[in-house]
Amino acid sequence: MANSTKKKPYLRMTALGILSLVSYYMLLTNQNLVTEYFIKGGIYAALPIITALYFSFVHGTFASDLLSIMGLSAKGSSH
Amino acid sequence: MKKWIVSILAVIFVMMALAPAAFAESAPPSNAKKGDFTSVDPATHTAVFQPVDSDQPITLKLADSIKAEDVQLNDRVLVSMSDVNGEQVASEISTMFIGLTLDKLIALLLVGLVGGLLSGFIGSGGAFVLTPSMMALGAPGAVAVASNMCHKFPKAMVGTYKRFKYGQVDVKLGLVMGVSSIVGVELGIRVQEKILDTWGSTGSDLYVSFVFVIILVVVGAIILRDALTGSKTVNADVMPKLALAMQKIKIPPMMNFKKAGVVLSAWVTVPIGFATGLLAATIAVGGFIGVPGMIYVVGASAMVASATELLIAFVMGMWGSVEWALAGLIDIRMTLLILATSLIGVQLGALGTTYVKDHTIKLVMASVMLIVAVSRGVKVPVYLSKLGAIDINTGTADILNALSFWTLIAALAAAGFIIASAMIKGIARAKVEEKEAAIAEGA
Numbered sequence: 013m014a015n016s017t018k019k020k021p022y023l024r025m026t027a028l029g030i031l032s033l034v035s036y037y038m039l040l041t042n043q044n045l046v047t048e049y050f051i052k053g054g055i056y057a058a059l060p061i062i063t064a065l066y067f068s069f070v071h072g073t074f075a076s077d078l079l080s081i082m083g084l085s086a087k088g089s090s091h
Numbered sequence: 092m093k094k095w096i097v098s099i100l101a102v103i104f105v106m107m108a109l110a111p112a113a114f115a116e117s118a119p120p121s122n123a124k125k126g127d128f129t130s131v132d133p134a135t136h137t138a139v140f141q142p143v144d145s146d147q148p149i150t151l152k153l154a155d156s157i158k159a160e161d162v163q164l165n166d167r168v169l170v171s172m173s174d175v176n177g178e179q180v181a182s183e184i185s186t187m188f189i190g191l192t193l194d195k196l197i198a199l200l201l202v203g204l205v206g207g208l209l210s211g212f213i214g215s216g217g218a219f220v221l222t223p224s225m226m227a228l229g230a231p232g233a234v235a236v237a238s239n240m241c242h243k244f245p246k247a248m249v250g251t252y253k254r255f256k257y258g259q260v261d262v263k264l265g266l267v268m269g270v271s272s273i274v275g276v277e278l279g280i281r282v283q284e285k286i287l288d289t290w291g292s293t294g295s296d297l298y299v300s301f302v303f304v305i306i307l308v309v310v311g312a313i314i315l316r317d318a319l320t321g322s323k324t325v326n327a328d329v330m331p332k333l334a335l336a337m338q339k340i341k342i343p344p345m346m347n348f349k350k351a352g353v354v355l356s357a358w359v360t361v362p363i364g365f366a367t368g369l370l371a372a373t374i375a376v377g378g379f380i381g382v383p384g385m386i387y388v389v390g391a392s393a394m395v396a397s398a399t400e401l402l403i404a405f406v407m408g409m410w411g412s413v414e415w416a417l418a419g420l421i422d423i424r425m426t427l428l429i430l431a432t433s434l435i436g437v438q439l440g441a442l443g444t445t446y447v448k449d450h451t452i453k454l455v456m457a458s459v460m461l462i463v464a465v466s467r468g469v470k471v472p473v474y475l476s477k478l479g480a481i482d483i484n485t486g487t488a489d490i491l492n493a494l495s496f497w498t499l500i501a502a503l504a505a506a507g508f509i510i511a512s513a514m515i516k517g518i519a520r521a522k523v524e525e526k527e528a529a530i531a532e533g534a
Binding site: 036039040043046047050051052053054056057058059060061063064065067068071072075076078079084085086087088 | 253257431442445518
């Protein structure tokens with residue numbers, strides 16, 4: 013791990029981290045609007061599914077980069 | 092392989108059309124309505140309710156257990172309705188969206204982190220603690236189940252991707268188990284409904300708890316015994332006897348599960364999946380049956396079984412979420428707050444498996460199952476007293492409920508501790524090995 017030659021994804025982590033933070037900020041500052049539309053059912057059922065997928069890609073990739081920058085990667089993967 | 096995946100995916104889609112409720116492990120309640128109360132009349136003990144999906148307000152009779160002054164006006168609520176002598180009665184009213192205060196926010200982030208860690212490590216973990224946690228924070232049961240389901244599929248997706256990259260997921264086994272367990276889940280839900288109709292909700296809770304405790308204690312004890320003996324034996328990868336017996340059944344068609352390293356008859360694999368689904372529908376935690384089933388009956392390693400379970404969780408969680416989203420019961424704020432930390436936890440847990448041996452995964456799984464069994468077991472007297480079989484006072488019931496909840500938290504903490512310490516030891520050992528290898532190369 014220490015002798016890893018792989019470039020660490022600092023830029024991507026920062027960009028996705030900011031995007032994730034802004035997304036969470038928007039969610040928490042618009043709670044009434046969000047909860048109003050997300051429980052309508054029918055075609056609106058796509059909203060929670062798409063939002064969960066969006067957060068899992070943005071925040072999930074950010075988390076992955078964060079762990080690798082912290083030096084936490086799978087055994088043997090850094091070689 | 093490609094032909095297999097295409098045909099199994101086709102079966103999944105057919106099953107989706109035939110049995111929409113199956114994937115959810117439990118279906119959204121049909122008697123719950125969302126809306127607001129616009130006025131209350133204490134004299135007649137009725138209230139006017141405006142459902143969100145209709146323009147027509149309904150006058151509801153309030154059940155005796157509900158006080159007229161407790162009905163909040165113009166607040167989004169979830170109302171459980173029942174038909175009593177042709178009159179619609181509101182039997183339970185709960186505020187749909189909890190106020191997100193800082194303490195609740197932190198609680199959701201914390202349980203999300205450990206739930207994710209557990210999920211990434213043993214393939215399941217979350218539902219059994221996240222749902223009661225959300226309910227303890229004030230969310231109605233149906234909203235807690237829905238919000239957990241919607242967080243489960245993206246978490247399982249990220250976990251599956253990571254563990255697939257580490258070469259631990261048997262895609263074919265996951266799909267065969269997933270599809271055959273759907274049939275079992277479908278039958279399991281029917282059994283549940285029959286029990287609910289016959290014994291009522293307390294009787295059903297008692298039955299579920301009874302099956303839950305028995306399964307978790309028996310299976311948990313088998314895994315614990317195996318984990319403890321496995322850690323002492325030099326060759327820990329001995330195939331379980333039951334799995335060996337299953338592999339001797341050679342009735343075609345035979346299925347070759349490459350990653351799991353076993354060749355099994357479809358006549359064995361499909362019933363295992365079916366039984367898994369049947370039990371999962373009862374206890375609502377599929378992984379506690381699926382992972383041991385794959386280890387002891389199919390013959391996969393704990394590593395492959397726990398990774399493959401994540402794929403099953405993704406498939407089942409995805410459709411379950413669609414169903415709960417259609418019912419409009421997901422509190423996306425809770426879902427996303429749990430995801431914020433569980434997406435970190437699941438990846439940490441997944442990479443953690445690359446540093447530990449099979450028996451550590453089994454040890455964590457057994458510990459969690461046994462502590463969770465205790466947590467549910469202490470609630471049995473509460474259900475029995477509700478049925479009138481025994482007599483306990485409200486104070487004792489409150490203590491037992493609190494004990495049950497805190498035991499769950501203890502289960503999470505214990506699992507988190509075992510995983511963290513095993514990972515730290517594993518990483519330190521890997522560093523030493525790397526250094527030794529570098530020195531050997533230099534010499």
